[in-house]
Amino acid sequence: MNTKVYLKRKIAPRIANGHPWIFNNEVEKIEGDVQAGDIVDVYFHDQKFVGKGYINPQSQIVVRLLTRDKTDEINGDYFYKVIKECWEYRKQLGYTENCRLVFGEADSLPQLIIDKFNDYFVIQTLALGMDKWKPAIIDALNKIFTPKGIYERNDVPVRELEGLTQQKGFLSAPFDTNIVINENGLQFHVDIENGQKTGYFLDQQDNRRAIQHIVKGADVLGAFTYTGTFEIHAAYYGARSVLGLDISENAVKQANRNAALNNLQHIVKFETANAFDVLKQWGKDGRKYDVVMLDPPAFTKSRETIQKAITGYKEINLRGMKLVKPGGFLVTSSCTNLVNADMFMQTIEMAAKDVRRKIRQVTFQTQAADHPIIRGMDNTHYLKFLIVQVC
Structure with missing residues (x-):
């Protein structure tokens, strides 16, 4: 009972x-x-x-x-059934090779994240009640997919709020955690063990295709590049030159490896730099690019610091716009659900006003559809992706 x-x-x-x-x-x-x-x-x-x-x-x-169904028994079979439904949904949408297989609350499995990288799976159980079902979750994955490997990335502070320890490691026989995935006709190294979050940001995979027309023949600057996915897409889609900046030496090393993996190292280069400082200096120096791409980390994780985050987003977008040639494009993102779409758009508009530039929206998108959005659940609606022409 x-x-x-x-x-x-x-x-x-x-x-x-x-x-x-x-x-x-x-x-x-x-x-x-x-x-x-x-x-x-x-x-x-x-x-x-x-x-x-x-x-x-x-x-x-x-x-x-x-x-919400009284007849449901919560047991191993239940987890198998729900994870199988998650997989059927992704297949219907065409996300089969790499996808977020389970997106927590949006998939009726609160605080469970499962990312599928081809035949490898990375899981996060972020609440105690979900962590207890880890054996059932692993069992379901083995039955549905026969994976080559399963790894847990539970090295996240939020677990401590639930009385859980931070940990990471194999949930299957050990395997080489440096894998290669395919996305939009390109290949990328993914470091499952040490990469950010679960090793790779799948939520931008559709948005990376959205730049293909604006980057043709363009000189492109990317900031907060992480492992260089947007920049390598830009080179692949016909950019004349691409420079990517990230503060992490490790990320830059991986980004240059990704460029070489796709034989695009003659077009795209990555350098270690603090984007805030460099963009400010280059604005003063009068440097100009056809396309500037910004994909900063979440500037806030709590409601108390929203104002600080908005200031940060405004500042970085203002500096980015200063570097865009008249008629060029700014590609910009925000990945915190605490800054909603309206706030984000207002921030971009304020930045444009401050640099006395006119902007017009080319496209506004959210995260890829394998991260479904449920209205009324703010944490499922977190990514804002915007392309504007800067006149």
């Missing part, structure tokens, strides 16, 4: 509207034993069934719902 969690009479309509998170200040009472990570049944104050989820009394989000 599952423990029962009853919600208060006055709670936000968020839960009734489908959001899976239940905060501890929304709980009226709990009937039965509570072991962190257990599956519990959740009810509204009037005894109506809400759903089943996992509980963690030491987390601010005390319950995360897995299902």
Whole structure:
């Protein structure tokens, strides 16, 4: 018999509207034993069934719902069924070789991330209740895919909020964690063990194709390049010259390796530099490019520092615009869900105003469709990708 969690009479309509998170200040009472990570049944104050989820009394989000169906039994078969559904969905959309197979809340598996890199899988279990099901998740992956390898990248601080340790390592027989993937006709080295997040940013794979017409014959500058995917796409799509900058020596080394892997090292070069400083200096020097591409990290992880993040985004885009020739293009992204699309657009407009340049939108996109967006779940709608012409 599952423990029962009853919600208060006055709670936000968020839960009734489908959001899976239940905060501890929304709980009226709990009937039965509570072991962190257990599956519990959740009810509204009037005894109506809400759903089943996992509980963690030491987390601010005390319950995360897995299902709204009373007949669902949460067991190994359940995880197999849901992960199989995730795979069918990706196949329908054409994401088969590399994809985010499971995108947490958007796939009804809160705090579970699984990235598929061809025959290799990288997983993150970011909450205690999901971490407990790791054996079932691995079992499901083995049954559905017969993978060459599975690796966990649970070296993320957010786990500590759940009382979990940070860790990473093999969840299958050991394998070489430096692999090569194909994307849009190009090849890229992926460092599963030491790369950022799960080793590679799959969420921009569609956006990288969006630059193909504007970069033809262009001199291109890219900042915050990480391992150089946008810049190498630009070279592949016919840019005359491409320079990529990143503060990480390791990332630059990998980016140059990626350029060589695609035989594009004569067009695209990468250098270690602090983009903030260099862009400022080059603006003063009067340097100009046909296309400037900016893909900075999230400048904030908390609501308290949103203003600081907006200042950062404005500053970097302002410096980027200064380097664009009249009639050229700025390609820019923001990957924090705390800065929403409206805020992001306003920031870009303010930057344009400050440098007295007119901009017009070419395209505005979100993350690739293998990272589905659920309205009302802000954390699923995080990436903003924008191309503007700078006149």
